[in-house]
Amino acid sequence: MLYVVGLGLGDERDITLRGLEAVKRCEKVYIEAYTSLLSFGLSSHGLSTLETLYGKPVTLADREMVEEKADQILSEARESDVAFLVVGDPFGATTHTDLVVRAKKLGIKVKVVHNASVLNAIGICGLQLYRYGETVSIPFFTSTWRPNSFYEKIQKNRMLGLHTLCLLDIRVKEPTLESLCRGRKQYEPPRYMTINTAIEQLLEVEQLKRESAYSEDTECVGFARLGSEDQMIVAGTMKQLQLIDFGLPLHCLVITGQTHPVEEEMLDFYRPKSENLEQQDNGV
Amino acid sequence: MLYVVGLGLGDERDITLRGLEAVKRCEKVYIEAYTSLLSFGLSSHGLSTLETLYGKPVTLADREMVEEKADQILSEARESDVAFLVVGDPFGATTHTDLVVRAKKLGIKVKVVHNASVLNAIGICGLQLYRYGETVSIPFFTSTWRPNSFYEKIQKNRMLGLHTLCLLDIRVKEPTLESLCRGRKQYEPPRYMTINTAIEQLLEVEQLKRESAYSEDTECVGFARLGSEDQMIVAGTMKQLQLIDFGLPLHCLVITGQTHPVEEEMLDFYRPKSENLEQQDNGV
Numbered sequence: 001m002l003y004v005v006g007l008g009l010g011d012e013r014d015i016t017l018r019g020l021e022a023v024k025r026c027e028k029v030y031i032e033a034y035t036s037l038l039s040f041g042l043s044s045h046g047l048s049t050l051e052t053l054y055g056k057p058v059t060l061a062d063r064e065m066v067e068e069k070a071d072q073i074l075s076e077a078r079e080s081d082v083a084f085l086v087v088g089d090p091f092g093a094t095t096h097t098d099l100v101v102r103a104k105k106l107g108i109k110v111k112v113v114h115n116a117s118v119l120n121a122i123g124i125c126g127l128q129l130y131r132y133g134e135t136v137s138i139p140f141f142t143s144t145w146r147p148n149s150f151y152e153k154i155q156k157n158r159m160l161g162l163h164t165l166c167l168l169d170i171r172v173k174e175p176t177l178e179s180l181c182r183g184r185k186q187y188e189p190p191r192y193m194t195i196n197t198a199i200e201q202l203l204e205v206e207q208l209k210r211e212s213a214y215s216e217d218t219e220c221v222g223f224a225r226l227g228s229e230d231q232m233i234v235a236g237t238m239k240q241l242q243l244i245d246f247g248l249p250l251h252c253l254v255i256t257g258q259t260h261p262v263e264e265e266m267l268d269f270y271r272p273k274s275e276n277l278e279q280q281d282n283g284v
Numbered sequence: 285m286l287y288v289v290g291l292g293l294g295d296e297r298d299i300t301l302r303g304l305e306a307v308k309r310c311e312k313v314y315i316e317a318y319t320s321l322l323s324f325g326l327s328s329h330g331l332s333t334l335e336t337l338y339g340k341p342v343t344l345a346d347r348e349m350v351e352e353k354a355d356q357i358l359s360e361a362r363e364s365d366v367a368f369l370v371v372g373d374p375f376g377a378t379t380h381t382d383l384v385v386r387a388k389k390l391g392i393k394v395k396v397v398h399n400a401s402v403l404n405a406i407g408i409c410g411l412q413l414y415r416y417g418e419t420v421s422i423p424f425f426t427s428t429w430r431p432n433s434f435y436e437k438i439q440k441n442r443m444l445g446l447h448t449l450c451l452l453d454i455r456v457k458e459p460t461l462e463s464l465c466r467g468r469k470q471y472e473p474p475r476y477m478t479i480n481t482a483i484e485q486l487l488e489v490e491q492l493k494r495e496s497a498y499s500e501d502t503e504c505v506g507f508a509r510l511g512s513e514d515q516m517i518v519a520g521t522m523k524q525l526q527l528i529d530f531g532l533p534l535h536c537l538v539i540t541g542q543t544h545p546v547e548e549e550m551l552d553f554y555r556p557k558s559e560n561l562e563q564q565d566n567g568v
Contacts, residue, residue, distance in 0.1 A: 092404055101410075178428055262382070
């Protein structure tokens with residue numbers, strides 16, 4: 001049996017009782033490294049909080065490992081109970097559909113334990129979740145690669161009066177150009193896009209396209225470390241948010257569509273009070 | 285302090301460790317009755333599973349109580365720790381924004397504990413969550429009230445190639461017409477829309493509008509009891525799904541937009557195998 005278990009967004013206490021039962025039952029436990037290293041403040045040597053809670057060792061599985069060693073993980077799951085842990089929900093922003101498809105094709109039973117993901121946790125800002133359009137991803141621009149397909153999607157959402165969730169780029173374990181040339185594996189340091197960079201890129205594309213999909217006066221909501229004890233949520237125009245230091249990653253950004261009075265009322269709690277930014281605290 | 289705690293979708297084991305800690309700390313615990321009675325198989329006299337887990341009594345709060353006694357709940361939260369439990373995520377399909385806004389206006393601290401909601405748990409069918417457009421609600425038609433604003437929204441989503449989540453009507457504690465006339469409180473028995481009824485209404489509106497937003501051959505995914513041990517997920521055309529008995533509520537329906545090969549591959553696992561419907565089991 002392959003258990004795909006969502007860990008939620010904050011820390012080790014965001015696992016569900018059902019998820020914890022599953023992990024305790026499993027002989028082998030993997031955790032995807034792509035976002036977990038960051039979200040849970042883990043390092044390759046720092047899985048101990050989780051391991052203490054689970055009472056067993058946890059193997060960090062980076063993208064390469066999941067791709068290269070999927071056969072091994074799946075053959076273990078055929079013989080015994082294996083847990084694959086994922087930050088957020090298993091089918092949230094990052095999908096693990098491929099591993100599940102491969103398991104099902106091999107006739108291995110798969111059970112999914114759901115949890116919160118960024119896609120529903122953004123509801124906390126008061127913008128109604130059913131009034132969001134297509135989600136977009138903002139990739140890091142380079143000198144030669146500045147893809148802007150997100151622009152048209154935001155434009156369509158806003159024409160329909162809908163909000164847009166912008167997921168911001170995460171670059172973890174990217175091989176250096178040099179190492180690609182030399183065939184030796186060396187990696188760039190991890191990079192996580194800030195809200196400031198995202199807005200800079202968004203405004204650059206608006207400057208280029210000039211179709212008024214949005215402007216520096218468009219109302220947005222910036223989220224940093226959503227679901228964790230020191231989460232920060234600020235509502236304001238792009239221009240306002242660009243001046244704010246949201247601190248450590250992960251960040252994401254919502255561009256509002258048409259807002260209703262009840263949405264506005266809730267957003268007001270997140271607007272910067274003159275020189276006194278309200279830092280929202282979700283600690284329990 | 286007011287804790288607004290998401291319970292997830294299945295049963296009492298879907299609360300997170302963080303949520304359970306919060307509940308254990310609280311002096312008073314309310315649970316919203318609107319969907320919890322059903323999702324958790326609870327009755328007004330059957331809160332004992334939760335009460336045993338939490339080690340304290342739980343007060344069932346129906347919509348009237350939340351509206352009429354919000355002042356009481358909030359004044360308790362001002363003096364001590366109060367938990368308000370919500371099926372799914374606090375800001376999922378049903379929102380509790382109003383209670384949170386009132387608490388914040390009174391200066392009462394609010395902490396939110398997130399959990400899975402139907403909005404992200406539908407990801408299990410393989411349709412990518414970022415490729416959904418606006419969510420629609422399908423209300424029960426009556427002889428005199430047949431609102432169809434969902435039609436245009438589905439049409440727009442499908443024109444953009446996006447999937448549409450249809451939330452199906454729940455009618456709990458609706459006063460009878462007779463009781464409204466007599467001023468005595470009597471309620472209709474609860475009603476939960478099935479996938480079959482939803483498709484019937486959808487096709488009726490298509491017949492009326494004739495704009496080909498969708499047809500009986502449009503691919504959909506039906507979900508019953510999502511996230512619980514006996515959940516049932518079936519992919520097929522509207523015509524096919526209309527013949528299927530999905531069993532007990534809650535039901536919801538996804539109308540596909542353009543599907544990618546990886547989405548199709550996953551949907552294939554949920555297609556009815558000749559006279560042998562695959563019932564998906566999420567039990568852990």
